[in-house]
Amino acid sequence: MTDELTPDSLRVGSLVGPWRVEGYTGRGSYGVVFRARRAGHPASPPVALKLALIPYDPRFVREAELLSRVHHPSVPQLFDRGWWTSDAGVVHPYLVMEWIRGVPMYEWARTYNPTAREVLQVTAQLAWALEVLHRADGLHRDVRGDNILVEPEGRAVLVDFGSGTWKGAPPITESLMPPNTREYRSPEALIFQWEHLRQRGTRYEAQPADDLYALGVSVYRLVTGVYPPPGADPEAKKDPLRGPLPSRLLPQALNGRVGLELARVIERLMAEGPEARGRALEVAEAAESAAEHVGPKADVPLFDPEPQEVEAEAIPVRVASVSGSEPPAVGVAEVPVRAHAKTAEHSWDGRRVLLTTSLILTVVYLWWIAPSSREAAPEVAQAEEPDTGVAPPEAGTTGLGDGGVAARVATQEPPISGEVIALEMPKQPLPGQRRAPCRGRGEVEIIGGCWAPWTTLTPPCGDEAYEWNRACFWPLYERTRVPTSDKPQ
Template identity: 50%
Template sequence: MERRGVGAYGAVYHAIRAEPGTSGPVALKLALHPRDERFAREVELLSRIRHPNVPRLVDHGVWQPPEGLAYPYLAMELIDGVSLYEWVREHRPSSRQVLQVIARLARALAATHAAGGVHRDVKGDNTLVSDADGRVFLTDFGSGHYVGAATLTPPPFPPGTPAYRSPEAWRSVRLPLREPIVPYAPGPADDVFALGVTTFRLVTGEYPSGEAPASSSAHVEGAGPPSARALNSRCHEALDELTSRMLSVSPEARGGAHELAEVLEAAAHEAGPEADVPLFEPEPARPVEAPAPRRYVAPPSPRRSRRRWSVAAGLG
């Protein structure tokens, strides 16, 4: 086995199945803590979802060392590729291509919601674009939840990334915290909002609030999300409008993931040739010693150098 990464709750390995009649590599996610109930919850949620943009659950079980406690694991379809943010940096896509990619992620979310689940940590780092066929995958369901699942994280917030948290989640918190603290329960609208933050970052390289918010004020106190087109004039109007819709302060105004996917697909199909203009200019050739030119818009910068990631690389 080859270890691909490690996070707070699990380590991911590139592994080969050893059972008779099976072959091919898998992404093996092994718990770092014995009897971690998060793995059972992730297995249950993934077993409910059948979608071409969600990696397939292959196997799950418990690893029992000769001496010591048992560690749960799950094995998933191995996807070699890069995160969505890295894909933007490498391919500099057009508005039409972004509409198509976000539509597929919305379809994956719709399948998750139809199964009674929520992802709770939608972001570009939890997506993969396959090197083999360019298909985009929604990954890392370790923070996910489904109807009837036990609550494992202390209040007020469940697992997730603060920069992608919805306005209604921030509004649910009243400081200073006083007992009893009621935990916030994210729903499908929270996933749609996080998809909007992801799209805004793909198009502009920035968060809707300008920086990654550390408190509720970033999403709650403003008059509404800024226009992606105002920051990147190459952004097609349809993509701009749908990004703003996903970032609506009102959950009802965002619409469901299924409806959103249909609108995104229609926009990608109906948009004119201006939607095929690359969202970002190619880097100009320049002498090594020349300073880099100032640019108004840049794709999101990765936090690490390019490397291969497996389907469970989110490790949450």
């Protein structure tokens, strides 16, 4: 064990230049992201501090240069850049950017269930960001859902410019393809990759049309839940056994609520020929116009509620308790009763029957075992507030680092007292709880652990769920034994 500080082990209170770390947010392949604030200025706004894992990483220099050239509400504002020296004397670059209060785009779709109009508005914002970037002779080269954050108010922000470049920028690697994700590559990029696979010194020169195609894949996956087949499969031309490339289904064929207007924008972004995609400016204007003129059907949520286990409302029941030689006293406690429902909107009738039956059985049983206390005055059971000795952590953000996945959380509200049993969010993952990154559908990362939101239950959350940011969550546990180290994973 060593107490040497590295980018992976910075603690709350550590200084990186003039910035003081307030909390860990996420980790990617090349960097770690922290929530920070200017040291000595506790009232200053929070910032996202991205620290390189690799000493002297040139990607950070390139990202800082690219961000300094682009100014748009859908691009994080760059505040500072510098160098941090570890205890071992190794120098790591860092960036300080605007704090984004959003979640990754696919998680936003699962959590907020947007309408077609809202998706059109998000698409327009991102297309405008790409237009400003392309006008500055820059390219993002890794547009995908994990690199798009959407705030609760609907503002979409394109993040992680570490794979980006600009006209005339010196190359960092000698790889054939840019460091991006294969599912989002354009047909022309896939064809080039296949034709030059064994040629040394050849590089694919990405174009603005590649960014637009990747945006189209991102929106297609958002509204359908699946990736489209690749835009090209040149190997099939040489190998008849492979068969033809599967046809891409229209988005409205997979989700009837997409509508023609949104489908046209997606299909334009994913056109086979780069010239058919046009400029980002044209896509942005088309999406804006569609969002403004589309009919009321575009205001219906895109997805049906998923089947899930819900926590029924807590109900007061008579509870017998024994104290010394006194007769059993009967108090009132909030007892949550679990119910299963097909969907949230159709579950109330069945849940009401189950709650009523459980209430009657519980009251009859307790009345039977405590005959001497039937006339006792009711008392209210009140949860004791656990004393953790530390203040709850501040709000977090998501993935300003490369691939880091962490959901934004806000400062916890004080525990509710009275007739409520409430569990306070722990300061670190629970023993056996799954650690970040949280990759399951609907999972949320809070304080380094994986949690599932109780979407049909609002605070007070009872004695089985934990309250956080005015919502209820329960922990997700590993199926096998996990390490007990508190080091971010």
